[in-house]
Amino acid sequence: MSTFDERYSQLTDVVEGAEEDLMKFYEKGNKAAGTRARKSLMELKKLAHEIRQEIQDIKNNDL
Template identity: 55%
Template structure:
């Protein structure tokens, strides 16, 4: 479950930058959001691989 917590924490850490970008038009915040979203994507892919390995090893 610690991986899930990592995803939640990462999303929560981006909340302020989302607001700055969408509500105030801060372009630097948009860049930080894009980088954070890439991290989320990579983390999600790692979690998917881990789940597949665990599933396949229990057969």
């Protein structure tokens, strides 16, 4: 599996994991689901930052 496939898979896993909790929070007002959704979103932010840095490093090394 390429780096792209791995990174894309990681991103989609985090988003899909947050989807159920987001629905529970917004549609049913489940506060615990809101806490879990916030945790997933923070994980998504961290992963996005790592991927951005990886892209920048690859771009700079190829020049």
